[in-house]
Amino acid sequence: MDVSRICSELVAIRSENPPGNTSVVIEYIRDFLDARGIVSTVMDTGGGRCNLVTEGPDKPLLLCGHVDVVPALDEGWTHPPYSGTREKGYVWGRGATDMKGGCAAILAACDTLVNEGDELPATLAFVCDEETGGDRGIRYLIAHDLIAPCDCLIAEPSPARHPCIGQKGLCRLDLKFVGTPGHGSLYPTIGISAIMEAMELLEYVKSLHGREFQMDEKLREIIRLSSEVFSEEFQILEGSDILERVTFNPGVISGGEKINIVAQQCSVNLELRIPWGCCIPDLVKDIRAHATNGTVVEKTVHDPSFTDPGCNFAAVVCHEVEKVWGGDVFPILQWAASDARHLRCAGFQVVEYGPGELATLHGINERVSVVSLENAVKIYRGILNTYSKKQKRHDIRSV
Template sequence: MDHLQRTTEILRELIAYPTISADSNFDLILHMAGLLEEAGARCDVMSSPCGTKANLFATLGPDRNGGILLSGHSDVVPVADQAWTRDPFQLDPSGGLLYGRGTCDMKGFIAATLAMAPYFAERVGERPVHFAFTYDEEVGCMGARHLAETLSERGLTPGVAIIGEPTDMRIIDGHKGCNEYTTHFNGLAGHGSMPDHGVNAVEYAVRYVNHLLGLKDALRARAPTNSQFDPPWTTVNVGSLVGGVAHNVIASCAQVEWEMRPVQPGDAEFVKDSLRQYCETELLPKMRAIHPEAYITTEVIGEVVGLIPTDENEARRIIFELTGANSSDVVAFGTEAGLFQALGTDVVVCGPGSIEQAHKADEFIAIDQLSQCLSMLEKLGDRLGH
């Protein structure tokens, strides 16, 4: 059986597991572990702290540093309220495309690596090949964070990581971080005709938002020289502000959903420190002067580490050699790549499919994209023993 046919069969199996982030991925992880064990890999199923999800880390070859890591996330985004014209959890081939939730983001790449595992096993030498399949990437890279911490504790550092997010097989060596937060304001309700007797949470939320947006110029001024990103500075965005119950009631509660996309780690601390100081010195004293139990809390939804482009990157060099490409790029969307880079691993993002199809109804991956991915992986297998 050729690699493309086997990849398609495995992809059909993977799509049938509805691993939406809100649900368990355990059955899929165990299924993939079975396929890798059949190929001779040593598999480690790492349960999440809550016990309902898991990462899979598997190895072909010796247990040593410097290996090649192939990584993808097992979770997919929901299909509810999307206008699908086919069963999202049944692979549907049509016109050179393979439809189904997760086909491009990112079970197509995972299926290709699983199909290639026996090929790698026959050729692996002193440099190990690792497979890392994680949980909850779509809701904050929780699984990859857990995996990176585990690898660090074990003293295991892959030399190279290929993150197979859909890039149309373009080589990506940088992306911004993505930090998402919800800030909660708790004040004191009262009659709208007596505003000085209450603490209007919506008003304080508005002041908080104004301060956050006021940091835009400072962030623009902090843009690194020769930044490749567009725009080249860290951005902030307010997604929603919700609070209050009626026109004539002082709002006792409000919340602001916001994000920032750091181009460098120091920018995230700059924003958070500025907001913390503003709350402690300006907002909270005024709120508590009327209602001592008033508070402001910020909930971290997710903090995805950025991937920083570097002059020396073995992963980029290897993919250049395998694909014949001679240039790399940066992207706006976030991945798990920065978490592996923080271990000391050289990382690129390169995988089949287009990000334009991700998260949409009737998601698909082109068969031609899978073929290009398999060509790259076959050449990677051919050089393993060299």
Template sequence: MVEEILARLVAFPSVVGTPNGPITNWIADYCRSHGAEIHVLPGPEGDRANLFASLGPVDVPGYVLSGHSDVVPADEDGWSADPFTLRAEGERLYGRGTTDMKGFLAAALAALPVLAARPLKRPIHLAFSYDEEAGCRGVPHMIAALPKLCAEPLGVIVGEPSGLQPVLAHKGKASVRLDVTGRSGHSSRPDQGLNAIHAMVGVLADAVALGKDLASGPFDPRFTPPYSTLQVGIVSGGRALNVIPERSSAEIELRAIAGADPRALLEPIRNRLTALEAEGFGTGWQELAAYPALALAPDSALAALMGELSGQAPCEAVSYGTEAGLFQAAGHDAIICGPGDIARAHRPDEFITRGELNACLSMILALAERCQA
């Protein structure tokens, strides 16, 4: 059954930043058919929604299984077949989102008929978000609504691919777009224009310098590298070599160790950008994505539970980010534990194995047994 559900989910081309009504409505109908209490929570975009489903008494503390239904685009070269049609070859199941992270969603949905038949004393909730791949843009709206949807959860299990090994921590992130607007003119008279690229170079030089300073600490040995990092990823500007460029833009990201605020660390760069206005330039600062770090205590009840259910000792930290940090920032204990390998995500011929799917399903059913006690 889990493979059939995964095939249905993969068939929805729920690419980040696009309307997600078809996949959300299908999941909602499926959950209703198994007696779950459903809340479809539209986001401010108007064409996307989070989904929250519950089995068991919602006024009692329980557990949240958290995942996202969006996927990255599948327009890269290297796919052996249609990325939105599940393809089986031996143990491998290929398709966009199989690992990141419709495999986890499929396992959670496949567990619903069993959960519905059991006398749960503690609820199990499904929290499926949108636009996670754009920097966790959808889930904050669902987290804000959580107090009206259920009692305070005992824990949130974010099913990002971790080989079903519980993960206690990840870095936080903030990414921003910088824009500089100058004044165009002929390159032979630079004195009559304002070169936006030259101005941007100064800002980016400060950003690179900040990245080097971050490498000097503070340190957190759980991470690789063990310090906060900054990268300039995209730079653009100019129309022709003999034209003074009137516009320039750049995108940078900062990944911060636990205990550091990535937004705050970027403030010197924002101040440097804004200072250009005194020279006659126009400036723009747009936050593209931001989420806090995750840092669950190793001796927490949730860490112990997931170690028992997964059969693996918790991993201290991973380098990728998830929605778990946002749940924790809102006061909910959160941990990462999902099927598949993150190294397969965002690549052609993404796949998950049948064994990984079934192991995840077994873990969720084991959680349900605990909720009967």
């Protein structure tokens, strides 16, 4: 089975989020599985936001991927973002790396297993809504008991030799400021500008990046190794700052009424990524204390999470990666959020590993190399082999 063709066909099926309609891409996956005798259930959680879960008794392994992608404009792309073009050793297009490449590799690995006459030792879950928080996707499956806690591999893109075992925390805040309007020519003598109040708070937020936090030394060593990987992947000097410190982004700012009026209102959507050792309630309290003439509303809060790097599942994944890629293989922590945080909270032991070109993630000319796709299939197949043996031993003991 040509995994690059599967990836290309998935990319060509548009599933931008927003709006989040994944019905067509989920139908493609259901038809693919049906043709191989793998029965699944599709649930529409509204507006075409569809998820798929394979049927059958609980399995010792969950293979999981999201099929929604962030939007893309046509401008600047070498190939149209939803073409799924295969050229020069890559599949090009929005979602090729995040993460239809990983979904394609899961499907191709299951295809090889079924063709060899083996029973699938894993539940498969393909979900919507990862890019906007997971309420209609993985959190829906968890809330409705459609998946049960077990070892879980999410096919999110990762460095080739480094499965991901944890993510920083996430805190999204809505900031609203109220000023005292007046004629713009008289400011700052007369009037209070809501925009300038917002700017003052953002100056304080910038200072949060300088804070240092206490953490377990074993965790700090993993962060050190992870930071070296990031520095190499992204060609940056201070990779450690990504994981050890608060990072922030005022993603949306709007305010003011007219150019010659002192602004009466201003709003900011602020996102903070939270390192291990940082107390989110204390951090939000500090921000509130510095929000003069402003209110702070928490929209999304998730603590940092990680899977024990010494657990058997992490060892299995690293072993299969080493067999395929060779070299120095070890697990890392990651800066971004994913469905892993929800699954860990529900009792799953989660490792992320998948194909992709991280530098193109959410960017123009997103793409995935065919080599990384093919190697991901081999790695997933090796993991499935391990769990097939475990399942057979369990079945024998149950007789």
